[in-house]
Amino acid sequence: MPIDNWTARARGGPAKREHALEMGADVVLDHTDPGWTERIPEALGGDGLDVVFESIGGASVGRLLDTMTPGTGRVLFYGVLDGEPAITPMDLLRRGLTLVGCGGMTDWAERVRAARADALAMAADGRVRPRIDSVLPLADAAEAHRRIENRAAVGKIILMP
Template identity: 50%
Template sequence: MGGSVARTLLDSAALTWTETVLIEAAATGVGAALTQLVARRGAHRVLAAAGGPAKAERARKLDADEVIDHNDPEWPARLRETLGAISVDVVFDSIGGETADVMTPLRGRMLGYGFLSGAPAQLSAMDLITRGLTFVGCAGPQWLARVAAERAATLESAVAGELEALVESVLPLTQASEAHRLLEDRVPLGKIILRPDT
């Protein structure tokens, strides 16, 4: 599922592959699939936001050029420092909340597909209008239909080695409560598979 969402996000972003990209929550789930696909297809610069040292290391292994820890409350400022005079052309936003004002005027675009912070990205219509930015909401029935249509191509990407399935662990079905606890604590770096007892 994560790979199908990532492929649909990439299609919606219309990347030119000469652009600077920011991927939030870049070490797990959809973010990990995005990081792999964007880095391996050759974006100009891939910036990743990941929560904590283990996830930051995972984002680096997935070929992100630079990684910022989004658990740091000052991460938007750290991102600005990392960028220097450069701006971000495309933001894949799954965190929401306060966003760094780093998008490229007139062509910067943000694709919002989640809000791990508890609130959508804090962008107003005035932010978009005065700087010529684009916000694309990625949700709803039509969006999900596009994601479903990408499933076969996603499997082909995995077979071709472009997209690695990241599995954290395989647990017996009797440990479903433990799997839920791990997910709620946001510990895993990959999928948790529940195996029925035989």
């Protein structure tokens, strides 16, 4: 099963899982379910994960290391929502995994600027369509933030003046 058609994370309940399936995911596992990592090999037909895009940090990535393809698996680390990842170089070395850090605000900003025109063109001709969760008055900004913090939004929240 191609890794780009597989989604291992859909936090936020049934609406987000359903949305991921509607968008073409073959399998959706909820990382808030205690035993979700045990279902990864079955979901991949016995294969390991080739790439993990890690934005959570903390203990999150450590739970995935044993589900990764030994010798060639890669962790692309780009966020620390729950703090520094709780893994060591030895955790990677024992499994032959590679950790790649994706960061650097200057480089990221330059890439965004370079891609902006193409992204806007794709949106204008319908090749890319954002999912709009809700449109709220600016006075409800606090509610919008609560929905985002609680991971209740399925798509973008637009605040209107």
